[in-house]
Structure formats: structure tokens, C-alpha cells
Amino acid sequence: METKMGQARTRGMVAAAAAAIALALTGAPLAAQSPAQDALKLTINDGYGSPAALRFDWPALRIGTGQYEDGPTGLTVFRFDRRVFAAVDVRGGGPGTVNTEYLKIGYPFPELDAVVFSGGSWYGLEAVTAVNTALKDEGYRGGNWDNIGLTVGSIIYDFGGRRLNEIYPDKRLAQAALKAATPGVFPRGAYGAGRSAISGSIFGCNAHSGQGGAFRQTGELKIAAFTVVNALGIVTDRDGRAVACYPDTTWLEGLKTQHILAGAPASGKPGWQGQPMDASSSMAEGPASGEKKNTTISLIVVNQKMEPSELQRLAIQVHTSMARGIQPFQTEFDGDVLYAVSTAEYTPPEDKRIASIDIGTMASEVMWDAILSAVPPQPAAASETPDRHPADKATLRRLTGRYTFSALAELELTVDQDKLFGKATGARKVFGIPKEAPVELLRTEAGDFVVPGRYPTVLRFDDRGGVIVNPGRWQQTGRKRGN
Structure with a gap:
């Protein structure tokens, strides 16, 4: 009969093998792929x-x-x-x-x-x-x-x-x-x-x-x-x-x-x-x-x-x-x-x-x-030429960095010539923010940032170092790395 120590060793080996397989297949650890549902x-x-x-x-x-x-x-x-x-x-x-x-x-x-x-x-x-x-x-x-x-x-x-x-x-x-x-x-x-x-x-x-x-x-x-x-x-x-x-x-x-x-x-x-x-x-x-x-x-x-x-x-x-x-x-x-x-x-x-x-x-x-x-009220998409309300340099510097939504999605924000840009760096794009090249994020009068286009992409930053994409019933929350 297998001892408790042997059983624990076996479980550890199985867990380590599963994590190694997950990392090899996806580049992400098993825990990151499967959040604790409970x-x-x-x-x-x-x-x-x-x-x-x-x-x-x-x-x-x-x-x-x-x-x-x-x-x-x-x-x-x-x-x-x-x-x-x-x-x-x-x-x-x-x-x-x-x-x-x-x-x-x-x-x-x-x-x-x-x-x-x-x-x-x-x-x-x-x-x-x-x-x-x-x-x-x-x-x-x-x-x-x-x-x-x-x-x-x-x-x-x-x-x-x-x-x-x-x-x-x-x-x-x-x-x-x-x-x-x-x-x-x-x-x-x-x-x-x-x-x-x-x-x-x-x-x-x-x-x-x-x-x-x-x-x-x-x-x-x-x-x-x-x-x-x-x-x-x-x-x-x-x-x-x-x-x-x-x-x-x-x-x-x-x-x-x-x-x-x-x-x-x-x-x-x-x-x-x-x-x-x-x-x-x-x-x-x-x-x-x-x-x-x-x-x-x-x-x-x-x-x-x-x-x-x-x-x-x-x-x-x-x-x-x-x-x-x-x-x-x-x-x-x-x-x-x-x-x-x-x-x-x-x-x-x-x-x-x-x-x-x-x-x-x-x-x-x-x-x-x-x-x-079944159809709920639809959020409005940003116009092609929304009014610009530039943010100060200190605010822009504070917002730069990488924000993680899940093992599948990550967003990188950078500043160039006093303008904020976003690029998806994970496995998929972040709604209207693509992976191929950075896109400019335009600041609204309310302090949010938007990506003009056919579909709504709104970014709202909180005081805890996070970003909420499309605030409301369908919002997605990303946390800034290092926070």
C-alpha cells in the first residue's frame, strides 16, 4: 500500500507535469488559465x-x-x-x-x-x-x-x-x-x-x-x-x-x-x-x-x-x-x-x-x-472625431504600463508626443485596441479615453491602478503590473 508520503509525492509530480504541459502549450501557467471559480x-x-x-x-x-x-x-x-x-x-x-x-x-x-x-x-x-x-x-x-x-x-x-x-x-x-x-x-x-x-x-x-x-x-x-x-x-x-x-x-x-x-x-x-x-x-x-x-x-x-x-x-x-x-x-x-x-x-x-x-x-x-x-440599451460608440481634451503629462506618465485582464489578454499603454497609445500584447486584441500596432486613445471631457470606431471601446482608470474597459454591464477590468 502506498504511504501518505508517496501519495503526496505522486500528487506533486502530477501537478508539476500538468503545469509544465500548460506552460509548454500556451506560455501561461495552469493557475493563470483556470481561475479559482470558487x-x-x-x-x-x-x-x-x-x-x-x-x-x-x-x-x-x-x-x-x-x-x-x-x-x-x-x-x-x-x-x-x-x-x-x-x-x-x-x-x-x-x-x-x-x-x-x-x-x-x-x-x-x-x-x-x-x-x-x-x-x-x-x-x-x-x-x-x-x-x-x-x-x-x-x-x-x-x-x-x-x-x-x-x-x-x-x-x-x-x-x-x-x-x-x-x-x-x-x-x-x-x-x-x-x-x-x-x-x-x-x-x-x-x-x-x-x-x-x-x-x-x-x-x-x-x-x-x-x-x-x-x-x-x-x-x-x-x-x-x-x-x-x-x-x-x-x-x-x-x-x-x-x-x-x-x-x-x-x-x-x-x-x-x-x-x-x-x-x-x-x-x-x-x-x-x-x-x-x-x-x-x-x-x-x-x-x-x-x-x-x-x-x-x-x-x-x-x-x-x-x-x-x-x-x-x-x-x-x-x-x-x-x-x-x-x-x-x-x-x-x-x-x-x-x-x-x-x-x-x-x-x-x-x-x-x-x-x-x-x-x-x-x-x-x-x-x-x-x-x-431581450435587447438592452446599447452603449454609444465614439465618433470618428471626438472633441479632444488633452491630459497633462504627469497623468499620462501615471497611466503608462501593462494591464492584465487574464492569461489571454493584456494591454500596453505608452506615451508619444504627449499622446496616449494602446496596444494589445496578449493572445487577443482588447476590443477596439489591436495587436498589430499602437492606436491613439483620445481623452473625453469626462476624463475617460476612447478609441473611435464602429464599436464602443472606452477606458476608465481607477485610483487603485486599474483600468475598466467599456464600463457598465459588460465591463472588463485590468490590473496594472506591479500594483
Whole structure:
């Protein structure tokens, strides 16, 4: 039998080998790549008091959200007070799900306990199984074959250019959100699983997005729709207008989504002026540049009892209808998933039963409302020629140095001829600050520094030797080396 000293030696050798491999592969130590998740600051049910939060009367459905502010990234948990009927419709080229295959069998009895939406790409799937184990740990479910908990869930991709780190929602965050689940309120916008979502990347819109919700009651029938819009396509209203987009400076005023679609693929390239271009043009060389990891994950809930076949058609009909509000939808770079749930609380007599086709039609409109409500207010990008408010030399000297955001992202600030310049020196650029060459940072009247361009890049310095990029709901904090 191995001694304790031998075991400790073995563990040390394994840890040293892992660190050496990490350093060889990435140039960064293992600890820098994998931050201690249990040390991260979490917020639970953020935004529940916001005027934009959806409020509705449905005690059988409780919702909890959790966020890691250092991401920022988060998750959303939907918990039912009884087992419910469920179906699923999975589309797009890159879905990430747990337990969806079981829902496709269509058993004629309720089994589902909870649905989880999470950021963190496939790493965030840990949140789904964590909620299920929490149901057992709290004694709500057990080990008997007829009392096994069933939680399903899906993830969105919120890494890459959306933020400068790879923090992901985990077991700790998921179980805290489940414990805090509350009926009758759902925060809309940049909360929960939608905290770092974006939309419209296919055309370079790169608009901030989030999670949306809507509710409708007709007589005794209740319909609720929830969605996290991290779509490649553009969120579009019922008049055909793009709800949120950072347009290229060459775009004409008043363009609708249909005009942008008609101009594809040229409309996804810099310099497009609002007119379709000849297919032979050098501007028409495939999809838009940038990230192509996107997903819209959705949940539709009704209280009327529905047969498994009806619930499946509801999922398909509502999911198909979402192509009106997100254009284009369900592309090869989207991992779209929709869950349809019947709580079966309401079983009307046959003469008062609302037909499933009518429920599908109403639910499709409620879901469009949910999509539109997912879009938060957009930060303004700096103009090409902002007013200059030069900083004094002492201030500029104080700001120079290297700022670290994570093992992946670092920013170097230098001064040249009384002007401040920034250059990304890590593995990736820092939003509008490139790696190739320094770019001038222009000081605003408020004392911030900005990079003019299509997308917001704002730098705000604090008194503790740090810099906040894009202050607000999506901010990233870097610490100056040596502080």
C-alpha cells in the first residue's frame, strides 16, 4: 500500500507535469488559465427590481439567475413545482444540450423538473447536471426509479471577442440560482444566461443582446415565453427594422433588415453602401468576418394540458416562427434549441379547450415579444472625431504600463508626443485596441479615453491602478503590473 508520503509525492509530480504541459502549450501557467471559480464574486437574481423585468402570475414556475461579474457570464434556472410534460426542437449547426434525446421519446406522462440556460459554451453544461444533483441533495428527488430528477438545458457561446477571459458558469453558481428561484419575475436584458450575449455578427452589427421574456393570459390559458438571444442574425421588429446594430459608416440611413439580407454577402463586408453588389466583386467572398459561434435558446410554457404529439408540434411551430424576429435564423453557426412545456394545471372541458394550432399561433407572437425584449440599451460608440481634451503629462506618465485582464489578454499603454497609445500584447486584441500596432486613445471631457470606431471601446482608470474597459454591464477590468 502506498504511504501518505508517496501519495503526496505522486500528487506533486502530477501537478508539476500538468503545469509544465500548460506552460509548454500556451506560455501561461495552469493557475493563470483556470481561475479559482470558487473565489469569483457571484450575484444572484440581479435585475429582479428593474423596471424592465417581466412580472407575471404563475406560482408553479420559479426562476433564478446567477452571474459571475468577473466574466461577466451567467445562467438562468427555470424550476417547476411539479413534474411537467416537455418536448424539444433542436436546430442549427452547433447545439449544446443535456438530456434532450430523452424528451424526444414522447412518453405520455410528466417527468421534467427544471430547465437551465447557461453561458460558458459546453463548459456551462455543468450547470445543468448541478441543478439535477441539487434536487436530490435537498431531498426533493431521490434514487428510486420513479423519483429520479430530470433537468434539461442548453448553453450559448459567450467567449472570444465578447469578453477577455474564459470564466464559465459552474455548479456553485447553478445551485445558488436554483435555491434562490422566485415565482413571478424574470429580468430582461443583460442578465442570467444572456449576460454577454450579442446578435447580428453575420453583418458586423455585433449588438449587445441578452435574455427576453413575455407573458399572455387568455381566459384560463397562460402562455410564457423565455429566450436567450445570442444569434448570428439580426433581431428584427414587426415593421422589419433592425432593433439593434452598430452599422458601418458607409451604410445608408434607414436600412431595414430586408435590405441588409438582400445585400448579402457584400453587406457583411466593410465598405458596403446599401446596394447589392455583383457576385464577382471582391467584397462578396463569403460570410462576414469575426466570430461565428452563436445560439438562441428558448422556452415556451403553457398551463393547458397537451398531448406529447401536440407539445412537439408546439415546439416546432414556435421555433419556426422565430425566424421572423431573428434574420437569418438557425444557420450552420447557430445552435438553436427550443423547449416546450405543459404544466397541465388547466384541463378545460372539450367545448372550452383551445386548439393546439391556436395555442401555437398565440405562443409564436408571445415569443416574438420575448425576442424583442431581450435587447438592452446599447452603449454609444465614439465618433470618428471626438472633441479632444488633452491630459497633462504627469497623468499620462501615471497611466503608462501593462494591464492584465487574464492569461489571454493584456494591454500596453505608452506615451508619444504627449499622446496616449494602446496596444494589445496578449493572445487577443482588447476590443477596439489591436495587436498589430499602437492606436491613439483620445481623452473625453469626462476624463475617460476612447478609441473611435464602429464599436464602443472606452477606458476608465481607477485610483487603485486599474483600468475598466467599456464600463457598465459588460465591463472588463485590468490590473496594472506591479500594483
